[in-house]
Structure formats: structure tokens, C-alpha cells
Amino acid sequence: xxxxxxxxxxxxxxxxxxxxxxxxxxxxxxxxxxxxxxxxxxxxxxxxxxxxxxxxxxxxxxxxxxxxxxxxxxxxxxxxxxxxxxxxxxxxxxxxxxxxxxxxxxxxxxxxxxxxxxxxxxxxxxxxxxxxxxxxxxxxxxxxxxxxxxxxxxxxxxxxxxxxxxxxxxxxxxxxxxxxxxxxxxxxxxxxxxxxxxxxxxxxxxxxxxxxxxxxxxxxxxxxxxxxxxxxxxxxxxxxxxxxxxxxxxxxxxxxxxxxxxxxxxxxxxxxxxxxxxxxxxxxxxxxxxxxxxxxxxxxxxxxxxxxxxxxxxxxxxxxxxxxxxxxxxxxxxxxxxxxxxxxxxxxxxxxxxxxxxxxxxxxxxxxx
Amino acid sequence: xxxxxxxxxxxxxxxxxxxxxxxxxxxxxxxxxxxxxxxxxxxxxxxxxxxxxxxxxxxxxxxxxxxxxxxxxxxxxxxxxxxxxxxxxxxxxxxxxxxxxxxxxxxxxxxxxxxxxxxxxxxxxxxxxxxxxxxxxxxxxxxxxxxxxxxxxxxxxxxxxxxxxxxxxxxxxxxxxxxxxxxxxxxxxxxxxxxxxxxxxxxxxxxxxxxxxxxxxxxxxxxxxxxxxxxxxxxxxxxxxxxxxxxxxxxxxxxxxxxxxxxxxxxxxxxxxxxxxxxxxxxx
Numbered sequence: 022x023x024x025x026x027x028x029x030x031x032x033x034x035x036x037x038x039x040x041x042x043x044x045x046x047x048x049x050x051x052x053x054x055x056x057x058x059x060x061x062x063x064x065x066x067x068x069x070x071x072x073x074x075x076x077x078x079x080x081x082x083x084x085x086x087x088x089x090x091x092x093x094x095x096x097x098x099x100x101x102x103x104x105x106x107x108x109x110x111x112x113x114x115x116x117x118x119x120x121x122x123x124x125x126x127x128x129x130x131x132x133x134x135x136x137x138x139x140x141x142x143x144x145x146x147x148x149x150x151x152x153x154x155x156x157x158x159x160x161x162x163x164x165x166x167x168x169x170x171x172x173x174x175x176x177x178x179x180x181x182x183x184x185x186x187x188x189x190x191x192x193x194x195x196x197x198x199x200x201x202x203x204x205x206x207x208x209x210x211x212x213x214x215x216x217x218x219x220x221x222x223x224x225x226x227x228x229x230x231x232x233x234x235x236x237x238x239x240x241x242x243x244x245x246x247x248x249x250x251x252x253x254x255x256x257x258x259x260x261x262x263x264x265x266x267x268x269x270x271x272x273x274x275x276x277x278x279x280x281x282x283x284x285x286x287x288x289x290x291x292x293x294x295x296x297x298x299x300x301x302x303x304x305x306x307x308x309x310x311x312x313x314x315x316x317x318x319x320x321x322x323x324x325x326x327x328x329x330x331x332x333x334x335x336x337x338x339x340x341x342x343x344x345x346x347x348x349x350x351x352x353x354x355x356x357x358x359x360x361x362x363x364x365x366x367x368x369x370x371x372x373x374x375x376x377x378x379x380x381x382x383x384x385x386x387x388x389x390x
Numbered sequence: 391x392x393x394x395x396x397x398x399x400x401x402x403x404x405x406x407x408x409x410x411x412x413x414x415x416x417x418x419x420x421x422x423x424x425x426x427x428x429x430x431x432x433x434x435x436x437x438x439x440x441x442x443x444x445x446x447x448x449x450x451x452x453x454x455x456x457x458x459x460x461x462x463x464x465x466x467x468x469x470x471x472x473x474x475x476x477x478x479x480x481x482x483x484x485x486x487x488x489x490x491x492x493x494x495x496x497x498x499x500x501x502x503x504x505x506x507x508x509x510x511x512x513x514x515x516x517x518x519x520x521x522x523x524x525x526x527x528x529x530x531x532x533x534x535x536x537x538x539x540x541x542x543x544x545x546x547x548x549x550x551x552x553x554x555x556x557x558x559x560x561x562x563x564x565x566x567x568x569x570x571x572x573x574x575x576x577x578x579x580x581x582x583x584x585x586x587x588x589x590x591x592x593x594x595x596x597x598x599x600x601x602x603x604x605x606x607x608x609x610x611x612x613x614x615x616x617x618x619x620x621x622x623x624x625x626x627x628x629x630x631x632x633x634x635x636x637x638x639x640x641x642x643x644x645x646x647x648x649x650x651x652x653x654x655x656x657x658x659x660x661x662x663x664x665x666x667x668x669x670x671x672x673x674x
Binding site: 293319325332 | 550554555557559560564566567568569570571573630633634635636
């Protein structure tokens with residue numbers, strides 16, 4: 022009977038610079054071909070491929086260290102990357118460390134933007150794809166399912182996912198603090214620059230459906246409106262139409278304020294019970310600072326949003342230790358159970374990083390076919 | 391089974407549970423264990439059930455709705471506020487509302503328990519065996535519970551408004567419902583409170599018209615004044631003349647005034663009782 026080994030091998034943003042990750046990133050076609058190679062690899066009992074912009078990681082259960090080397094060889098071969106060079110950027114974990122790594126990845130603890138949630142969806146997709154190919158078995162199934170539970174638990178019981186860390190998402194969170202939901206809110210975007218567009222996209226992806234674009238150049242407003250599925254309003258009509266909107270995202274290049282306190286006060290008289298939220302992303306500022314003294318009017322400028330984003334980022338980093346401890350507790354418990362499952366299938370599981378895998382991998386050979 | 395403990399002991403337990411809910415909230419915030427997990431809600435719900443047992447035993451003991459003195463009025467007001475919270479709290483799933491409600495209920499019930507003289511007064515057929523008057527009193531007190539929750543919601547609105555204006559929306563503030571939700575629930579509670587107190591006054595008025603000597607002018611003026619003040623606030627809010635911060639401060643001020651008015655109303659009621667007793671004795 023052969024010893025089964027749980028392992029993780031690959032590269033990520035911690036181990037490899039951008040130019041290396043670019044070379045190692047798997048296209049959908051290359052990934053499909055590589056998965057076919059791995060399915061045929063002797064001794065590789067289970068595997069799943071996590072391929073995102075910041076990482077290519079292979080999680081697997083191998084019957085021997087040779088199978089792990091085989092995964093590395095197949096990957097380098099497909100990407101035509103020097104095997105010896107790959108060793109410099111390789112991440113290799115085995116046993117409980119591999120379990121812990123998966124838990125941390127799923128929770129967003131290992132992400133470039135600590136605590137981000139997108140990675141959990143990507144891990145779920147990777148697992149679903151592996152399941153669909155019947156590439157997973159009892160060990161990986163358990164590992165991934167427990168990783169999803171651990172990620173949910175950690176996000177609920179620590180502050181790792183609290184607060185947004187990008188200016189656009191901070192603005193959307195603030196709007197939610199004011200309106201509760203964005204579904205029936207009317208958003209006006211003034212200016213067709215990059216940051217304004219990103220903020221408008223953030224509103225759209227988080228439920229806002231009624232967007233209108235204003236620009237000094239009406240044709241540009243119409244063009245951006247078409248991209249966002251929004252309406253367009255001429256620049257001259259902006260103040261007259263102010264009362265119709267709930268959120269104003271203002272990012273126009275203008276030497277002086279384009280939203281005056283008097284026009285805002287006049288708009289509020291027509292909609293006294295509905296709050297108005299100004300997001301001033303422009304420099305020089307677009308919104309007269311005195312509008313914030315009006316009741317039911319909230320004004321945040323670029324500095325305010327950047328400060329909140331930075332505070333959230335620091336708060337997340339402060340939670341890393343607590344989150345890791347919580348995940349360690351769970352990964353250790355899982356590993357104890359997996360150990361018995363692995364030993365049921367063969368002798369005690371080995372730690373490949375402590376002797377199972379070769380110190381220097383063999384030269385890279387392209388896989389057959 | 392329920393009479394294993396006295397009614398006051400049940401009230402103490404309920405108070406302790408409300409306090410425990412509040413302290414649990416403080417502890418959770420200190421440890422940054424955030425998010426609605428239902429624990430606070432469950433503790434308030436158990437406290438509510440225990441308080442209901444206390445009110446039931448007290449009602450059995452006095453043979454009437456337990457609204458006979460300041461102690462019972464405060465207990466009933468806290469119970470009414472928690473009743474409403476249990477209905478609206480689930481909708482808002484707000485951790486902070488859990489803990490503020492348990493804090494409010496703990497404060498009201500503990501204060502009432504801490505002053506024994508408020509529960510020591512001799513009771514003499516407060517409601518003249520008339521179930522309609524009991525209904526009137528219960529409705530009035532229930533509306534005070536609604537106004538208590540309105541005051542709490544108004545305080546939360548002011549906190550949320552302050553956090554957004556001061557550009558500090560994180561920490562505890564992040565657990566508050568949105569400005570619009572708080573405003574919406576405030577208007578609904580105000581409407582419900584005005585309707586309940588109005589119905590209570592209407593029931594009382596029918597009885598009062600039969601015998602005007604049963605209610606002193608003080609009680610009449612104060613209760614009608616409280617209702618009128620809340621009704622005016624509601625009208626101004628619906629007309630868009632009393633909004634946001636001013637609306638919240640008004641609701642807080644009105645609740646403080648309504649609580650203070652309970653003293654004179656209670657005192658005048660005991661005068662009513664004496665008058666009624668004398669009137670009954672003088673009848674052939």
C-alpha cells in the first residue's frame with residue numbers, strides 16, 4: 022500500500038514578481054490541457070487547480086513524491102518555463118500546512134488586498150470545476166468544504182472582512198449607510214474620468230440601477246452612459262435636476278465648485294425627507310464645502326474616502342493574527358481527521374516539504390502530446 | 391409552578407436577563423465580535439417571557455391589569471417596548487438595536503425595582519371593576535412603550551447622523567441601520583403610538599363623559615397634551631416640516647416629557663380613587 026500525501030504546489034504574489042506570474046498564468050486553453058495531463062499522471066489521486074490573476078496553485082493528494090514532481094513538471098512544460106528557475110518562485114506545502122494555506126487563501130488572508138471576498142468565489146469555482154471533472158475525492162472534498170466553512174466563520178467572527186479598502190467601494194458603503202439599499206436610488210455621475218467611472222461601476226455592481234451621466238461634453242456623457250446602461254443629462258441642467266437624485270458622484274475637472282450651497286438648499290426644499298449624498302472625487306473640489314452643514318445632506322471628498330479606505334486596511338491587518346489563530350485551530354482539527362483517513366488508505370501521511378519532495382526538481386520536460 | 395417565585399423575583403430575573411443582554415453586547419463590541427447572530431435577540435426574548443410571568447402573577451394577585459403604581463407602570467412600559475422590539479427587531483437585524491433595547495429595558499425595570507416605595511402603595515379598586523378602563527390604561531401604557539422605542543430609534547438616528555456628518559462611520563456606528571431605515575421606523579412608530587394613545591383616550595373619554603368627576607383636570611390636560619404633542623409632531627413630519635435631527639430631538643424631548651408626566655398622572659389617579667371611594671360611600 023502507498024502513502025498518501027496532501028500537497029499544494031504553485032506560485033502566487035508572495036513568491037513571484039508580476040513578470041514571472043505573467044509567464045506562469047494559465048490561459049483557459051492551457052488550463053484545460055494541463056488538467057488533462059494531470060488526470061493522466063500516475064500516482065496523482067486527486068487534484069484541483071486554483072488559477073487567478075495572483076496565483077496558480079495545485080492542490081492534490083499524491084500516492085508518492087514523484088507524483089508531486091510530475092505536477093510541477095507538467096506545469097512548467099505547458100508554460101515552457103525553466104524548471105530550475107521555477108524552484109525560485111515555487112510555493113510547496115504539505116500535510117497540515119497545505120490545509121492551513123487553503124483555509125487562509127479562501128478567507129482572503131493570503132490575498133494581496135487582505136480580507137477581499139472575491140477569492141472565496143474563485144476557490145469555490147476551482148473546486149466546482151475539479152468536482153465536475155471528477156478530479157476530487159474524499160480528501161480534497163473534505164478540505165475544500167471545510168475551507169469554505171472556516172472562511173465563513175472567520176469572516177463572521179473577526180474583523181478581517183470589515184470595511185472596504187478601495188475609494189469607490191468606501192463611497193458605496195457610505196451610500197448604504199444612508200439609504201440602506203441602492204436598488205431604487207438615483208445616481209448622478211458628473212465627469213467622465215477614470216475614478217468617476219470606477220465609482221459608477223461600483224454602484225452598479227452593488228445594486229444601483231438608475232444611473233445618469235453629466236459631462237461638459239454631452240457626446241462624451243452619452244458615450245459613457247451607453248457603456249454603463251445609464252441616461253445622459255446636459256451639463257447646464259445639472260442644478261435644476263439636482264432634486265431628482267439621491268447620490269451625486271462628482272469628478273469633473275473644474276476650477277471652481279460646480280455644486281453650490283444655494284442650489285443644494287433649493288433642491289433639498291423640494292425633497293426635504295430624502296437625504297442627498299455628495300461624493301466629491303475632484304481636485305479642485307466640485308462641491309461647495311458648506312453644503313455639508315445642510316440637514317440631510319452628506320458630503321465626502323477624495324481625502325475623506327481615502328482616509329476611510331486606509332483605516333479599513335489597517336483594521337483588517339490588525340485582525341490577521343486573530344484570524345490566523347482561528348483558522349489554525351480549525352485546520353489542525355481537520356488535519357487530525359484527515360490523518361486517519363489517509364492512514365486508512367495507506368501508511369501514515371508524509372510531509373513532502375520535509376523530505377518527500379526532491380530538494381532540486383529534475384529538469385523540465387514538456388509533457389507528452 | 392410559576393408561583394415558586396414571587397412576582398418581584400421574576401421581575402428581578404427579567405431585569406438581570408436584560409442587563410446580561412446589554413453587557414454581552416458591550417463585551418462583543420470590545421472583542422470586535424460583530425454582526426447579528428441572534429444571541430442578543432434570544433436573551434431579550436427570554437427576559438421578555440420571564441417578565442410576562444411576573445406581570446401575570448402580579449395581575450393574579452391584584453385581580454386586575456398590573457398598572458396600579460409607578461413600579462407596575464414602568465414594568466409594563468418596558469414590557470411594551472420589548473414587545474415591539476421583538477416584532478421590529480427581526481426585520482432590522484440590528485445588533486445595536488438588540489443591545490440598546492436590552493439596555494433600555496434593564497434601566498426601566500431596575501429603576502422600578504430599586505425604589506420599594508413605588509410598589510408599596512395600598513391599592514383600592516383602581517379600575518372600579520370596569521374592564522374598559524383597564525383596557526384604556528393598558529392601551530395608554532402600551533403606547534408609552536411604543537414611544538420608548540421611538541425615543542431609542544431617534545437616539546440611534548442621531549448617532550448615525552453624527553457618525554456620517556463627522557465622517558466616522560466605522561466601529562460601533564457600522565452596526566446601526568441606515569439613516570433612511572431609522573427615519574422610516576421612527577415615522578411608523580410615531581404613527582402607531584399616536585393611534586394607540588388616541589384609541590386609549592377615546593375609550594377613556596366614553597367613560598369620562600358619563601361621570602366627569604372620575605378624572606381630575608390635571609390628568610385630563612396632561613394625557614391629552616401628550617397625545618396632542620405627539621400628533622402635532624406626526625403631522626409636521628408628514629408635511630415635511632419636522633425632519634431628520636429636529637424630528638429625532640423632538641421625539642426624545644417628547645418621551646422625556648411623557649415620562650415626567652407619569653408622576654402627576656399617577657398622583658392624580660390616586661386622588662381620583664379617593665374621590666371615587668368617597669363618592670361610592672356617599673351613595674345610598
